[in-house]
């Protein structure tokens with residue numbers, strides 16, 4: 436699988452918890468789209484350069500994320516996606532996802548997406564309570580959230596993902612149960628559910644420092660996580676990654692490829708690319724990114740990934756998924772120092788049942804995913 440990611444770094448306003456690179460100023464939308472088209476041209480040989488023979492049969496995924504891709508008019512989105520497909524895909528993408536904000540969703544916009552080949556949409560709903568949405572500084576209402584899913588279904592989309600957040604200020608299990616119940620009653624195929632993380636440099640970070648963010652106790656958040664697992668399982672959804680739940684046949688191919696160390700290219704300001712041996716990070720500034728394109732100058736940082744970095748990436752991402760990590764892969768790809776380190780660290784967690792072993796697969800069971808990061812940290816090479 437080969438992944439292509441287009442980052443649209445614009446939002447009409449910034450949400451209080453958001454730490455992504457996205458700007459509320461719209462003045463650079465057009466030049467940024469021009470620069471992204473230019474970046475694709477400059478990097479058209481990327482996959483060949485990283486050892487992926489373009490003539491070999493491959494599968495492709497295209498993901499347009501942000502920011503808020505649905506802030507772009509359809510003709511700009513079409514120009515970007517057509518250029519991406521023509522430049523990097525030898526076959527139509529197996530999965531073509533666009534992220535949408537509920538207040539941007541209209542029948543016309545959805546039809547435009549369908550005609551450009553989009554076959555999966557991801558809607559940033561976060562909560563079905565208006566007071567939560569206001570506290571999060573989201574632009575949409577609960578009614579718009581429900582309506583956006585219904586409109587997408589009426590437009591013929593049968594692979595719809597929504598995002599929800601638990602552990603919000605003032606949230607208890609009953610409110611979270613209502614959010615999950617509403618999501619499932621809409622019949623979406625995929626749910627991404629995240630525990631709120633409060634980053635220092637966000638407005639939420641400021642509120643927390645001033646003791647003005649009434650977050651639920653961590654035991655309450657753990658109960659919300661358990662409720663999420665129980666209610667999703669009762670709906671027949673597979674919990675296939677810490678934050679990802681889906682009906683069979685609807686796992687995110689694009690994200691699964693990330694977690695399985697497949698190469699991908701990221702186009703746009705602040706986008707990342709990964710080739711196996713190197714990671715490229717585009718500059719997180721529209722102005723500098725555009726300047727880099729205008730002057731044919733550097734617009735990214737390149738990191739040569741050491742064996743330790745590749746090991747950390749493999750362990751960190753693998754153990755957050757239902758597939759875990761492969762013993763054979765570890766032995767084949769890393770030296771004795773790293774593999775011994777892994778097996779020594781994993782041993783004590785196997786005894787505590789924090790890690791299970793099934794043939795070649797070594798995984799953190801779902802019952803421990805809520806504390807997975809504290810398990811994985813013992814296996815990360817510092």
Ligand code: SF4
Pocket residue numbers: 445446448449450453454455457501502503536559
């Ligand atoms: S819409 Fe998404 S990317 Fe934009 S500010 Fe809100 S959370 Fe961040």
